[in-house]
Amino acid sequence: MNKKRRPTLQDVADQVGVTKMTVSRYLKNPTRVAQSTQEKIAIALETLGYIPNRAPEILAQSTSRAIGVLVPSLTNQVFAEVLRGIENVAGQSGYQTMLAHYGYQAEVEEERVASLLSYNIDGLLLSESYHTPRTVRMIETAGIPVIEMMDSVSPAIQQCVGFDNTAAAYEMVQAMIAQGHRHIAYLGARMDVRTQLKMQGYELAMAEAKLTPLAMTTNDASSFSLGALLLQQTLAKYPYVDSFFCTNDDLAAGVIFECQRQGIKVPEQIGVAGFHGHDIGQSMTPKLASIITPRNDIGRIAATELLDRLNGKEIEQSVIELGYRIDLGETL
Amino acid sequence: MNKKRRPTLQDVADQVGVTKMTVSRYLKNPTRVAQSTQEKIAIALETLGYIPNRAPEILAQSTSRAIGVLVPSLTNQVFAEVLRGIENVAGQSGYQTMLAHYGYQAEVEEERVASLLSYNIDGLLLSESYHTPRTVRMIETAGIPVIEMMDSVSPAIQQCVGFDNTAAAYEMVQAMIAQGHRHIAYLGARMDVRTQLKMQGYELAMAEAKLTPLAMTTNDASSFSLGALLLQQTLAKYPYVDSFFCTNDDLAAGVIFECQRQGIKVPEQIGVAGFHGHDIGQSMTPKLASIITPRNDIGRIAATELLDRLNGKEIEQSVIELGYRIDLGETL
Numbered sequence: 001m002n003k004k005r006r007p008t009l010q011d012v013a014d015q016v017g018v019t020k021m022t023v024s025r026y027l028k029n030p031t032r033v034a035q036s037t038q039e040k041i042a043i044a045l046e047t048l049g050y051i052p053n054r055a056p057e058i059l060a061q062s063t064s065r066a067i068g069v070l071v072p073s074l075t076n077q078v079f080a081e082v083l084r085g086i087e088n089v090a091g092q093s094g095y096q097t098m099l100a101h102y103g104y105q106a107e108v109e110e111e112r113v114a115s116l117l118s119y120n121i122d123g124l125l126l127s128e129s130y131h132t133p134r135t136v137r138m139i140e141t142a143g144i145p146v147i148e149m150m151d152s153v154s155p156a157i158q159q160c161v162g163f164d165n166t167a168a169a170y171e172m173v174q175a176m177i178a179q180g181h182r183h184i185a186y187l188g189a190r191m192d193v194r195t196q197l198k199m200q201g202y203e204l205a206m207a208e209a210k211l212t213p214l215a216m217t218t219n220d221a222s223s224f225s226l227g228a229l230l231l232q233q234t235l236a237k238y239p240y241v242d243s244f245f246c247t248n249d250d251l252a253a254g255v256i257f258e259c260q261r262q263g264i265k266v267p268e269q270i271g272v273a274g275f276h277g278h279d280i281g282q283s284m285t286p287k288l289a290s291i292i293t294p295r296n297d298i299g300r301i302a303a304t305e306l307l308d309r310l311n312g313k314e315i316e317q318s319v320i321e322l323g324y325r326i327d328l329g330e331t332l
Numbered sequence: 333m334n335k336k337r338r339p340t341l342q343d344v345a346d347q348v349g350v351t352k353m354t355v356s357r358y359l360k361n362p363t364r365v366a367q368s369t370q371e372k373i374a375i376a377l378e379t380l381g382y383i384p385n386r387a388p389e390i391l392a393q394s395t396s397r398a399i400g401v402l403v404p405s406l407t408n409q410v411f412a413e414v415l416r417g418i419e420n421v422a423g424q425s426g427y428q429t430m431l432a433h434y435g436y437q438a439e440v441e442e443e444r445v446a447s448l449l450s451y452n453i454d455g456l457l458l459s460e461s462y463h464t465p466r467t468v469r470m471i472e473t474a475g476i477p478v479i480e481m482m483d484s485v486s487p488a489i490q491q492c493v494g495f496d497n498t499a500a501a502y503e504m505v506q507a508m509i510a511q512g513h514r515h516i517a518y519l520g521a522r523m524d525v526r527t528q529l530k531m532q533g534y535e536l537a538m539a540e541a542k543l544t545p546l547a548m549t550t551n552d553a554s555s556f557s558l559g560a561l562l563l564q565q566t567l568a569k570y571p572y573v574d575s576f577f578c579t580n581d582d583l584a585a586g587v588i589f590e591c592q593r594q595g596i597k598v599p600e601q602i603g604v605a606g607f608h609g610h611d612i613g614q615s616m617t618p619k620l621a622s623i624i625t626p627r628n629d630i631g632r633i634a635a636t637e638l639l640d641r642l643n644g645k646e647i648e649q650s651v652i653e654l655g656y657r658i659d660l661g662e663t664l
Contacts, residue, residue: 004473006473007473046469049470049472049474050473052446055387059390074416077407080409084407087406098398098431116428117384119386119390119398134381137378138382141380225614225615279557280585284589
C-alpha cells in the first residue's frame with residue numbers, strides 16, 4: 001500500500017480562490033482571516049482531507065512538536081497513571097507523545113532512546129534514573145531537555161520529578177513495627193531500581209529496630225497471582241511471619257486474596273501493606289494499608305516542566321520532590 | 333534549550349578513517365564491514381553519541397518507520413494489554429509507536445488522527461469502529477494501512493481485528509439464566525460503543541428468556557469503587573436483584589468487595605460476572621466468572637497485519653475474529 005500524494009496548502013488555496021498565505025494564516029488561527037473565508041477554507045480542508053505536515057520542521061531540526069516517553073512497563077498501573085498525567089498536558093499543548101517501553105532493561109532503554117531521538121523529538125521523559133553510558137551520551141549529544149520521573153533521590157541527568165522511595169518504605173515499616181509487628185517479610189518483584197530502593201528502606205527500619213529482615217523476591221513481573229504465590233513460599237520458609245510489606249499493591253492484594261482462601265485473618269493473624277495506593281487496595285475489604293504516591297502529578301508536573309523548558313524557561317528546581325502519604329488502612 | 337548540531341555520518345567516518353558509505357553499511361548490518369572496522373566504528377559511534385536521523389526519509393514521505401496507535405484510555409487495563417501486544421511486534425521490527433488517547437470521544441480522536449498523520453506515520457491502529465467523517469476522510473487521503481481493533485462486527489474502514497462483543501455478552505447472560513438467575517442487572521460505565529454492544533447482547537438474552545432487563549449505567553470512568561457504588565444504587569432500586577453482569581472485571585470486583593463489606597454472600601445470595609478475564613478476577617476469592625478475551629493477541633495480530641501490509645502484503649481477511657471464552661468461575 002503506497003502513501004498517496006497529500007493535498008497541499010496550494011490545493012486548498014486553489015479550491016477557495018485565495019492565496020496559500022491566507023490558508024496558512026487560517027491554520028495558525030482561524031480568526032485571522034475574514035469570516036466568510038473561514039467557512040470556505042474549513043469546507044475545502046474537509047473536502048480535500050487536508051493533513052498538516054511536520055516533516056519540513058523536523059528536517060530543519062527546529063522542532064518536531066513531539067516528546068518521547070519511556071516507561072518500563074505498559075501493564076503496570078503505576079505508569080498508566082503517570083502517562084495519563086503526561087498525555088493530558090502534552091495533548092492540550094499540541095505536543096504528540098511517542099511512547100515506548102523497555103521491560104525494565106537498561107539495554108532496551110538505550111535502543112528505544114536511539115529510536116526516539118532519530119525522530120528529532122523535542123524532549124524526553126524517562127522513568128528510570130539508571131541508564132547505560134551510551135544512553136547518557138546520546139541524550140547529551142541531542143541537547144534536548146530530559147526529565148527523569150519517579151525517583152527524587154538518585155542523581156539526575158538534568159532534572160527529576162518524583163519522591164523518595166527509600167524514605168517511604170522506611171516510614172511504612174516503622175509504622176508496622178510501632179503497631180507491634182516483629183516478623184515483617186518484604187515481597188519484591190522485578191527487582192528494578194525502585195524495588196531495590198524500597199528494600200533498602202525496609203532493611204534500614206528493620207535494622208534500627210534490631211529485627212531480622214526476611215525478603216522474598218523474584219525477577220518475575222508483578223501480579224495478583226504472584227502475590228498469592230509469594231505468600232505461600234514465605235509461610236513455608238518462615239511460618240512465624242506476622243506481616244508483609246509488599247513492593248506494590250498488586251502483590252499485597254494477591255496476599256490478601258490468598259489469606260482469604262486459606263482462612264488466615266487479616267489483620268488479626270497477618271498484617272499486609274502495599275505501595276502506591278491504587279484503587280484496588282482502596283476499595284477492597286479490608287482496605288489495604290499503603291503508601292499513597294502522586295503518580296498522576298508526577299506525569300503532569302514532569303510534562304509541564306518539560307514544555308516550560310521547550311518554551312525557553314530555565315530549570316528552577318533540579319529536584320522536584322512530590323512526597324507521599326502513609327495510609328494504615330484496615331490491614332495492619 | 334537549543335538542540336545541538338548532531339554528529340553526522342561524515343563525522344563518524346572521519347574519526348575512523350573510512351568512507352561515509354562504510355559507516356552506512358555498518359549501521360544497516362555490522363557484519364557487512366571488516367571485523368576490525370566494526371569495532372572502530374562502534375567506538376566512534378559511542379564516543380560521538382551518534383544518533384540516526386529519520387527526517388530525510390520522513391520528508392520524502394516514503395517512510396517514517398512509525399505507526400500511530402490510538403486507545404480510548406491509558407488507565408484501562410484492557411488497552412494496556414493490547415498495547416503490550418502491539419509494542420512487542422513493532423519494537424522487534426524496528427518500528428516506533430506514536431501513542432495517543434482520546435478519552436472515548438470521537439472529536440478528540442479526530443484531532444489525534446490529524447496530529448499523528450502530520451508525522452507521516454506509516455500505518456495506524458485504532459481502537460474504535462465509530463469515527464467522525466473528517467477522521468475517515470483524512471485516513472483515506474493519507475492512503476496508509478489502518479486496522480480497527482477490539483470489535484469484529486462493526487463495518488471496518490479497511491480491516492478489523494477483535495471479537496463479537498454482543499455475542500460474548502449474550503452467551504454469558506444465557507449461562508447465568510441457565511444457572512437459575514432471573515433478575516440479572518447489567519452494570520455499564522463510560523457507555524462507549526463496546527459497552528453498548530455488550531448491553532445489546534444482555535438485552536437480547538433477557539428478552540429471549542422473557543425476563544425484564546435492569547440496566548444501571550453511568551458515563552463515569554470504570555473503577556473498583558464505581559462497582560461498589562453501582563451495587564448500592566441497584567439494590568436500593570431493585571432489592572430483588574439476584575445477579576450482576578458487569579461490562580468489565582473492575583466493576584465486577586468492586587461489586588464483590590462491596591458484597592463482602594455488606595455481608596452479602598457471593599454466589600449464594602448474589603451472582604456476579606465480569607468481562608475480559610483480568611488477573612484480578614482470576615486470583616480473587618471467589619474466582620470471578622468472566623469472558624476471557626484475547627487482548628494481547630488483538631494487539632499482536634493487529635500490529636503483525638499492519639507491518640505485513642507495510643511490507644506489501646495484500647489483506648487476506650478483512651475481518652479477523654479472535655473469539656472469546658466463557659469462564660463461570662466461582663461467583664455464579
